[in-house]
Amino acid sequence: MSVKVRVPSALRKLTQGRSELEGKGGTVREVLDHVGRDNPELLARITEDGGEIRQFLNVFVNGTDIRYEKDLDTPVAEGDEVSIVPSIAGG
């Protein structure tokens, strides 16, 4: 399953400036683990020690917050778009 991962500008130093990465997997966790193989610093930065997403980062699959689905176990399908977005915005 090939999925596009959008990287916010605050993290692009860790992806050689790339704003999009290609990930593979059946869940968000698998996709992030996959992109983390080539970008280990990225994975370390977006997750806490227990492997969960950091408090001030939100992850969306096709625009839906994964906290409304199954968090990191949210399934993804071919062509889906996973976005990593800092939560500090708005209001």
Add this chain to the structure above:
Amino acid sequence: MTEIQTKPATPDSLDTLRCRLCGEVTDAGPYHVCEHCFGPLEVGYDLESLRGTLTRELIRSRPTNLWRYRELLPIGTDPVGGHAVGWTPLLPAPRLGEALGIEDLWIKADSSNHPTQSFKDRVVAIALQRAHEFGIKVVGCASTGNLANSVAAQAAAAGLEAWIFIPEDLEPEKVTATGVHGARLVRIRGVYDDVNRLCAEVSDRFGWGIVNVNLRPYYAEGSKTVGFEIVEQLDWSLPANVVAPMAGGSLITKLGKSFREFGEVGLIDDGPKPRLFGTQAAGCAPIINALHEGESRVRPVREPKTIARSLAIGNPADGPFALQAMLDSGGWGEAVSDDEIVEGIRLLASLEGVFTETAGGVVVAGAARLAREGRFASDGPTVLCITGNGLKTPDAARSTFELGEPIEPRLSEVERLAEGM
């Protein structure tokens, strides 16, 4: 793409951006998120250098707008706009106070702010000044309405292009009061949090100055001027209690910061600070839910359902900090139903002559609950922050009175009505 200058000239007091979570320091550029932990970046000031130089006399000598506190605001050059923003009335509210059982009650009436009758005029004035300093030509926002009005109006006055992103179901009055200024109005199929997420990505992609995304550290500081003004208008004394509405949670957090900074620079005694009380609509109360359940993490509300659309942010960015502000100050918070909101609007209008939008109804109704619970300290004034004007949400108030049948233009008709009274 707009070319952004990342290092405008800065005054001595505007120093750096500092992460509220990990303390990491960065230069004061157009960014809002810590690259290390994704915490919010906040403006740092050299407050020590202002002790003795930023005096009450100096502030009093300046025009009555928000720039009178400029040393405590994140601007690098003389303000180019916003010269009528702020210095809204602080009104004694004895009749409302009697009805709610609150002694020494006051209304901070940002419902009459210029140019768009809400407290958002303050934060936008700062953000657009900073946009000017960064050389940004296109600004924008994600908005539940009041911010849309203010960005559109102030961008028009500054000659900036504005892109305004709103949920598609916004009140028609707020849509009109935005579009009339010539802004590019983009309606999004979704709730505010969808709009907000999109704007975070837009800011990344286009390099525009989205006031509540990449200009947010500066924008948010504008909320402090509500607190500064309250203190100055109370003749340089602190209120005992302040009640604020909460959407993203920024205002209540910055109220706390304003009182601390006035103490730290010596404008007031650096003693106990006001209790901070937050209010939300029950149909979208993620911060109050966390408060009442004793949680430190704020669980988002996916589908807000309330007439208080200006507060309908299900995923509040400053939620954890708003919680902390209430608890650290000895305050509390309450959520109120739509019926209570309408009654709050009616009470404020019929007892004090101030017509507020739904967010103000939330504050009045929330204050009524907090008073019944005995939450307020009784050793000083209580201030309700009324953040928006009732003409923005007139439908919400329509049920508060009966409109009789029209009569013929004859005195006898009026006599008939008067007899019935």
